Amino acid sequence: MxxxxxxxxxxxxxxxxxxxxxxxxxxxxxxxxxxxxxxEGSALQAESVSITDPWIKAASADDGMTAAFGVLINEGEEDAVIVAATAEEISDMVELHEVVDGDDGNTLMREKDGGFSVAAGSEHELSPGADHIMIMGLTRDLEPGAEVAVTLEFEDGSTQEFTAPVKDFEGANENYDGDHEGHGDSDEDHGGH
Missing domain, CATH: 1.20.5 (Single alpha-helices involved in coiled-coils or other helix-helix interfaces)
Known part of the structure; x- marks a missing residue:
């Protein structure tokens, strides 16, 4: 070498x-x-948010739709955003809705862009005539006293399931803004959810 x-x-x-x-x-x-x-896809946002007093409006399959309500509470230190929901046992089409004033002065329901944001340490109410989880294309009747599982999906990909009892309710007869985000051709009554 x-x-x-x-x-x-x-x-x-x-x-x-x-x-x-x-x-x-x-x-x-x-x-x-x-x-x-x-x-690993752990439910970080889902772990910080709970729902109290959840319920779903009674409806028949012929009505075609209903809505879920309750109070979302974020006990975490970070904001959480719910971007989608499912209710597989009763529907294959669930949307997060808001209620707004239409051009004609009537209230309209439409899909809420960006979902429901629940600030850290605060709550976000889902109620008739306001933000709610719209369940469309009902596959069966929902009688008072029944229970339905609903799954929330958060922007971080985590999910949380809650069970809501079905209750009778009359009121909040808004129309659906069928032109928003390409849903349908015209407004249609939401059946008083």
Missing amino acids: TMTALTTRSLLAPTALSAALLLGACASPAPTEEEAAVQ
Whole structure:
């Protein structure tokens, strides 16, 4: 072996070792418990939000639709946003709705852009004539006293299921803004949810 080859080999060995150590030092530290939970799809936003006094308006399958109500409470330190909901046992079409004043002075229901935001340490009410979970395309009658499972989906991908009793209710006869976000061709009565 020549002196040049020996010198080159001697110089390369520490350089390779230094590069390996440097790469090891740059590697990400082990994720925190919270980061690991996010990576595993844990229900972080869902864990901070609960719903009190949930209920669903009684309706027949012929009515075609109903709505779910209650009070969303965020006991966490971060805002939570509900972006979708499902009620698979009774419908395959559920939307988050708001009630707004229409151009003609009547109130209209439409899908709420961005979902329901529940600020940290606060609550967000879902009630007739205001924000609510609209359940459309009912597949069966909902009689008073029955119970229905509803699943909320949060913007972080977490989900939470709650069970709501079915109750009789009359009132809040808004119209549906069928042109909002491409839903239908015209306004239609929502059946007094």
